Amino acid sequence: MRSPGKGGSKGAGRSGGAGRGGPTSHGRAGRAKPGTGRFSGPDAVAKPRAKSRFVEAEGRRPSVPARRPASGPAAMREPERAPEKAAPKRPSAEAVAASVAVQTVTVTPDETGMRVDRFLEARFPGLSFSHIQRIVRKGELRVNGKRVETKDRLESGQAVRIPPLNFDAPKPSTRAPKQDEETRAFFKSITLYEDDDMMVLDKPMGLAVQGGSGMRRHVDGLLDALTDRQGQKPRLVHRLDKDTSGCLVIAKTRFAASALAKSFRSRDTRKIYWALVAGVPRVKQGRVSTYLAKGEDEEGDAKMQVARHGDEGASHAVTYYAVVETAAQKLAWLSLKPVTGRTHQLRAHTAHIGHPIVGDPKYFDIENWELPGGIQNRLHLLARRIVVPHPRTGKPVDVTAPLPPHMQQSWNLLGFETAPYDPIEDAPEE
Numbered sequence: 001m002r003s004p005g006k007g008g009s010k011g012a013g014r015s016g017g018a019g020r021g022g023p024t025s026h027g028r029a030g031r032a033k034p035g036t037g038r039f040s041g042p043d044a045v046a047k048p049r050a051k052s053r054f055v056e057a058e059g060r061r062p063s064v065p066a067r068r069p070a071s072g073p074a075a076m077r078e079p080e081r082a083p084e085k086a087a088p089k090r091p092s093a094e095a096v097a098a099s100v101a102v103q104t105v106t107v108t109p110d111e112t113g114m115r116v117d118r119f120l121e122a123r124f125p126g127l128s129f130s131h132i133q134r135i136v137r138k139g140e141l142r143v144n145g146k147r148v149e150t151k152d153r154l155e156s157g158q159a160v161r162i163p164p165l166n167f168d169a170p171k172p173s174t175r176a177p178k179q180d181e182e183t184r185a186f187f188k189s190i191t192l193y194e195d196d197d198m199m200v201l202d203k204p205m206g207l208a209v210q211g212g213s214g215m216r217r218h219v220d221g222l223l224d225a226l227t228d229r230q231g232q233k234p235r236l237v238h239r240l241d242k243d244t245s246g247c248l249v250i251a252k253t254r255f256a257a258s259a260l261a262k263s264f265r266s267r268d269t270r271k272i273y274w275a276l277v278a279g280v281p282r283v284k285q286g287r288v289s290t291y292l293a294k295g296e297d298e299e300g301d302a303k304m305q306v307a308r309h310g311d312e313g314a315s316h317a318v319t320y321y322a323v324v325e326t327a328a329q330k331l332a333w334l335s336l337k338p339v340t341g342r343t344h345q346l347r348a349h350t351a352h353i354g355h356p357i358v359g360d361p362k363y364f365d366i367e368n369w370e371l372p373g374g375i376q377n378r379l380h381l382l383a384r385r386i387v388v389p390h391p392r393t394g395k396p397v398d399v400t401a402p403l404p405p406h407m408q409q410s411w412n413l414l415g416f417e418t419a420p421y422d423p424i425e426d427a428p429e430e
Helices: 072-076 093-100 116-123 129-137 177-189 219-226 254-265 345-352 405-414
Strands: 103-106 159-162 191-194 198-203 245-251 270-278 285-296 302-307 315-327 331-338 381-389 396-400
Touching (some): 116 129, 177 191, 177 219, 198 396, 245 254, 270 345
Antiparallel strands (some): 285 302
């Protein structure tokens, strides 16, 4: 096993460049000049505020002795009224007004950047997806007098014409108070950072971010338990694969969701991953640049494939990598910095250069390769660090996630030390 030397990737060049540290003809870069970047995460973790729990006690009517029928003048009295039933919960005044008349609402600064459909869902809870699609498609909803599409994004101050709306009856909650309490405790246990606008979770391996076919437990669904008294539910602003652990950013307000989503789209957010791969790349610090398109594996499951420019559905994907440490030329610890955010990008790129991630059931394609003893056959990929501009202050929020248990076990067996440094620190941003 080789001890790591401090190295930076300042010299990693852009696509098509040449010279010292530039990419080779097949998309990887040569050696870069050593740097001195270091890794550090937040020292303190903000504690989520506990929410009070309200328990409703069921009351009983006191027993009343039977009364004899009245006679004479008493018989002319007004008969007793039956006890009144609790009135059903009334819709909000905003919903009532929207159901009977055309109205015009103004986009607030907190709603800047929101999609039209998300704007309607937030303003009018209970409005069905099909109804939103219909009023937008027919042009009944206008923004500054013009037709829009559901995916169009709004700007502060725009006037949105809302036609009369039809609301679905609210569905009763199926969650038990105890279940919500347990979910909140779970989120508290995996929270790396939290303030009034956002939180960063250490997503465990095996927990899906969003629901899918047969997927009943996922982060998006669990976030229902964190809905506040105004009905505002925390929102996802990016994704991680089900078997990838590490930093996952959650927006707690509509304003934060809009600002954070913009940061991810404009690539102002910095993401660094760690992986254990088969073999050792010949080029210790390099750049992988390909086009990726959705395809299928032998079993018919979705799989990203390297494509050519101009192919249908092909998107450009760029990843910088650096070898941190190796083990007997059989395994390598890589630090990965994706510039783009394509589906399965890191998994597809490491496989493309001939060094797939250990435990990857979809992209590991080395025949007759034997897993070293003591290392679990689980995906060794961690969203190690994320640096994102705070949605309200713009100051960087820098969060680091610990190795998950199965990767910590592998690092211990291989004698890898996580404290010293990360050579991808100074890799170019694009």
